[in-house]
Amino acid sequence: MAFEWPRLETYEENFEHEIRELVKEKVLTYYQADRIVNLTKQQIEEVRHFSEDILNPYSVLNVGFAELIAEWEDQAYN
Secondary structure, three states, X not given: OXXXXXXXXXXXXXXXXXXHHHHHHHHHHHOOOOOHHHOOHHHHHHHHHHHHHHOOOOOOOHHHHHHHHHHHHHHHXX
């Protein structure tokens, strides 16, 4: 019998949600902002630099940083 993991996608979605919330909390706390849209372009560029140039490219946190940056861009440019 081959190994199986029923509903694996549920676990993955839960982990991704936790990662997104952790990254959001850390960034907002660091910059003393109450919402992502209140971050400045300079602050987002600092976050982008950290995620692209400092953080390990295989880090599981990358999904959180990518989502945070995308959310800021959506709100800032729309």
